[in-house]
Amino acid sequence: MTTFHLEVAADFACFTRPEMKVERVSYDIITPSAVRAVFESILWKPAIRWQPERIEVLAPIRWSSIRRNEIANKISVASVQSAMNKGSGLLGAYIEDERQQRAGLLLRDVRYRLTARLEMTNRAGPDDNLQKFSEMFRRRADKGQCINQPYLGCREFACAFRLATEDAHPIDRTALPDYDQRQLGFGGGRPLGWMLYDMNYQHPDSPCPRFFNPWIENGVVTIPDANSTEVRG
Amino acid sequence: MILQALVEYYERKAADPDTALAPPGFEAKDIPFIIVINDNGQYRQLNDTRCGEGKKKRAQTFLVPQGVKKTSGVAANLLWDTAEYVLGVDTRGKPDRVAEQHAAFLERLNELPAGDPAISAIRAFLGNDPIAALQSSPLWPEILESNPLLSFQLSGDNAPIFMRPAIVQTLRHTAPEDDAVLGLCLVSGDTGPIERLHAAIKGVWGAQTSGANIVSFNQRAFESYGKEQKQGENAPVGKQAAFAYTTALNHLLGKDSNQRVQVGDASCVFWAEKPCLLEDDFAAYFKESPKDDPDYNVRAVKNLYQSIQQGHATVSDQNTRFYVLGLAPNAARIAIRFWLHGSVAEFSAHIVQHFDDLTIDHAPYEKPYLPLFRLLTSIAAQGKADNIPPNLGGDTLRSILSGLPYPATLLQAAVRRIRAEQNVPYARAALIKACINRKTRFDHPHDPAYQEELKVSLDLENKHIGYRLGRLFAALEKIQEDAHDRSLNASIRDRFYGAASSTPVTVFPNLMKLSGHHLDKLGKLNEGRRVNMDKWLTKIIGGMDGEQAFPSQLCIEDQGRFAIGYYHQRQAFYSKSTSTESTTGEPA
Numbered sequence: 001m002t003t004f005h006l007e008v009a010a011d012f013a014c015f016t017r018p019e020m021k022v023e024r025v026s027y028d029i030i031t032p033s034a035v036r037a038v039f040e041s042i043l044w045k046p047a048i049r050w051q052p053e054r055i056e057v058l059a060p061i062r063w064s065s066i067r068r069n070e071i072a073n074k075i076s077v078a079s080v081q082s083a084m085n086k087g088s089g090l091l092g093a094y095i096e097d098e099r100q101q102r103a104g105l106l107l108r109d110v111r112y113r114l115t116a117r118l119e120m121t122n123r124a125g126p127d128d129n130l131q132k133f134s135e136m137f138r139r140r141a142d143k144g145q146c147i148n149q150p151y152l153g154c155r156e157f158a159c160a161f162r163l164a165t166e167d168a169h170p171i172d173r174t175a176l177p178d179y180d181q182r183q184l185g186f187g188g189g190r191p192l193g194w195m196l197y198d199m200n201y202q203h204p205d206s207p208c209p210r211f212f213n214p215w216i217e218n219g220v221v222t223i224p225d226a227n228s229t230e231v232r233g
Numbered sequence: 234m235i236l237q238a239l240v241e242y243y244e245r246k247a248a249d250p251d252t253a254l255a256p257p258g259f260e261a262k263d264i265p266f267i268i269v270i271n272d273n274g275q276y277r278q279l280n281d282t283r284c285g286e287g288k289k290k291r292a293q294t295f296l297v298p299q300g301v302k303k304t305s306g307v308a309a310n311l312l313w314d315t316a317e318y319v320l321g322v323d324t325r326g327k328p329d330r331v332a333e334q335h336a337a338f339l340e341r342l343n344e345l346p347a348g349d350p351a352i353s354a355i356r357a358f359l360g361n362d363p364i365a366a367l368q369s370s371p372l373w374p375e376i377l378e379s380n381p382l383l384s385f386q387l388s389g390d391n392a393p394i395f396m397r398p399a400i401v402q403t404l405r406h407t408a409p410e411d412d413a414v415l416g417l418c419l420v421s422g423d424t425g426p427i428e429r430l431h432a433a434i435k436g437v438w439g440a441q442t443s444g445a446n447i448v449s450f451n452q453r454a455f456e457s458y459g460k461e462q463k464q465g466e467n468a469p470v471g472k473q474a475a476f477a478y479t480t481a482l483n484h485l486l487g488k489d490s491n492q493r494v495q496v497g498d499a500s501c502v503f504w505a506e507k508p509c510l511l512e513d514d515f516a517a518y519f520k521e522s523p524k525d526d527p528d529y530n531v532r533a534v535k536n537l538y539q540s541i542q543q544g545h546a547t548v549s550d551q552n553t554r555f556y557v558l559g560l561a562p563n564a565a566r567i568a569i570r571f572w573l574h575g576s577v578a579e580f581s582a583h584i585v586q587h588f589d590d591l592t593i594d595h596a597p598y599e600k601p602y603l604p605l606f607r608l609l610t611s612i613a614a615q616g617k618a619d620n621i622p623p624n625l626g627g628d629t630l631r632s633i634l635s636g637l638p639y640p641a642t643l644l645q646a647a648v649r650r651i652r653a654e655q656n657v658p659y660a661r662a663a664l665i666k667a668c669i670n671r672k673t674r675f676d677h678p679h680d681p682a683y684q685e686e687l688k689v690s691l692d693l694e695n696k697h698i699g700y701r702l703g704r705l706f707a708a709l710e711k712i713q714e715d716a717h718d719r720s721l722n723a724s725i726r727d728r729f730y731g732a733a734s735s736t737p738v739t740v741f742p743n744l745m746k747l748s749g750h751h752l753d754k755l756g757k758l759n760e761g762r763r764v765n766m767d768k769w770l771t772k773i774i775g776g777m778d779g780e781q782a783f784p785s786q787l788c789i790e791d792q793g794r795f796a797i798g799y800y801h802q803r804q805a806f807y808s809k810s811t812s813t814e815s816t817t818g819e820p821a
Contacts, residue, residue, distance in 0.1 A: 233417045
């Protein structure tokens with residue numbers, strides 16, 4: 001059994017659109033790359049790869065607009081290296097000189113049920129097989145064990161997670177107001193526009209984004225495989 | 234999705250033959266001064282295209298070849314630019330730079346076919362000491378002062394040179410620059426050249442006047458994946474898509490546009506997939522009526538009600554998407570405050586629900602439908618728009634269009650304002666009523682008893698403690714007023730409203746005792762009225778539930794009910810008294 005379901009819930013989430021990255025605007029739902037990240041934070045080895053399969057949106061889509069103080073510049077690699085070589089150096093950044101206020105349009109009170117499949121990669125060793133990693137993942141997810149706290153989009157939006165089974169009691173979304181139901185695709189689905197699928201790291205010095213065209217129906221989005229033709233880029 | 238919807242809007246408008254939207258390679262620009270020259274390049278006159286008075290002078294808008302993005306370097310536009318570029322006249326004390334600018338402008342003229350008579354006329358004029366010729370014009374000092382945009386016109390034509398057919402043809406067919414990086418456009422999904430710097434969006438209130446960008450990566454911290462200094466590659470958008478969405482957004486934000494509304498500090502634009510009533514009237518529902526047409530929004534709302542009631546909401550309305558985008562400024566960038574999309578039918582129904590919820594008894598001189606701006610200023614300190622809490626306008630608009638309860642801030646701010654100012658005017662009462670009704674309806678979605686908790690006018694059956702106490706307070710105030718024949722400077726409202734609303738038990742026993750004295754005094758003036766007011770008091774108190782008539786505290790929502798009860802009772806008293814002599818209505 002290599003397909004697993006995780007239920008995640010959080011107060012905030014921000015799956016930032018690439019084109020509105022500075023003044024963040026989130027996508028309506030979680031992106032496949034964020035799904036992959038949630039699973040990877042529980043278990044990842046070079047031998048395995050997570051392929052997201054399905055997203056179910058369990059809570060109505062709610063938005064919140066906030067504004068945060070952030071900084072304008074990164075600390076340069078050169079100054080870090082020179083500090084390492086010298087043994088000491090000044091690497092701080094003063095917020096007064098670098099302050100940039102950035103707004104963000106975030107999602108609030110999100111709950112998803114995520115489905116992903118475990119696959120082996122070509123870096124698997126002789127002892128590695130799917131069953132071993134499946135069992136490892138199941139044990140860890142059951143106990144709530146993770147390498148780093150899973151997050152939804154940005155690291156500051158940590159989420160709670162729980163392993164769910166296929167026939168877990170579904171949340172009744174038909175009690176929601178009509179507007180929310182239509183946003184979730186009840187009563188005939190709706191398209192969500194081009195959405196970021198994941199980044200393509202074939203050329204590590206210049207990663208490029210890949211996009212796909214999701215369709216949400218009855219709160220469910222089916223994610224195509226990474227090598228399918230529906231994913232462009 | 235946002236950029237995609239804008240691109241679709243551009244395509245819809247571009248397909249429409251009598252549209253004002255610029256085709257690719259062109260943009261709309263206000264050019265205040267046109268230099269008229271004859272075919273030999275001799276100066277004829279200087280035309281001022283502006284109309285209007287004083288600060289409101291607006292130049293005529295022309296369709297000009299698209300300008301280059303102005304940065305700190307020297308880059309000239311084709312056939313139109315500021316006086317420094319066109320004439321080489323120094324307006325700010327930087328003669329070297331101005332010389333470069335003028336040279337760049339002349340350089341760009343090389344892009345056009347040399348044989349064209351208009352171009353040779355321009356070259357002749359500019360080569361022949363243009364400044365001396367122009368100094369004879371009375372507008373020259375103004376040009377020196379303000380460095381405006383200039384362009385040229387031949388004396389035989391009735392349109393500027395860049396609108397001559399030969400020039401337009403050449404521009405339409407210029408090959409695009411080949412140094413653009415290829416990539417996958419995230420708006421259209423096609424591979425093509427990627428736009429490096431997107432055109433500026435002008436017209437967002439509060440942003441810098443030279444325009445701001447939605448898609449911009451103007452600091453190192455905003456770049457990712459190693460795309461240093463390669464702004465556009467951080468979010469690949471194709472050139473065609475970038476042109477389409479920026480032109481569409483500039484058009485929607487334009488000065489004459491009917492498709493924008495200012496909501497607090499957010500400039501809000503809206504559009505639909507197809508032309509429809511909602512697109513034409515949406516601004517009217519939320520904007521303040523212009524001074525010369527005070528019934529502007531009342532008419533629009535009445536139209537909407539009629540169209541809903543008569544079932545004009547057709548199948549096409551169910552399927553037509555309607556988009557609302559709220560933009561807020563942040564210096565050289567634009568933040569998206571909210572993005573709403575739904576069908577025209579849904580939004581129309583929600584707007585009607587919003588106005589239904591706001592309906593409350595009011596004086597005859599007040600308008601029946603309140604625009605959003607009036608509601609927001611009623612909760613701001615001193616009624617000033619600057620004091621409206623940020624984000625509140627956008628959040629309220631979002632809750633109106635999605636049919637959700639209003640932001641909690643709205644109810645709290647309204648109750649706080651009432652305590653600070655000790656009065657309950659029409660706008661605040663309407664707002665509180667709507668907040669409470671929407672909340673109770675949302676909490677009990679299928680329960681008919683909670684569909685409209687607070688009614689439009691005085692509800693004699695409402696036994697809720699907050700409501701009853703508000704009515705009681707209004708009655709006590711009326712007794713005091715009548716007893717002193719309305720000659721009081723400070724009534725119990727000015728002294729005790731705040732305490733009565735939040736901690737009734739501290740104030741009401743005292744007020745009931747005082748009312749006894751007031752009733753006696755009233756009896757000496759007019760026995761009939763005394764009896765009447767006594768009856769009102771009995772009825773109000775008699776309807777209160779529970780053993781403890783005066784609670785020690787009222788929560789914010791109950792304070793809202795208190796305010797509504799007070800307002801309803803006052804309206805009931807004042808609407809029935811048609812003459813000073815008559816009794817103030819019979820209590821039911």
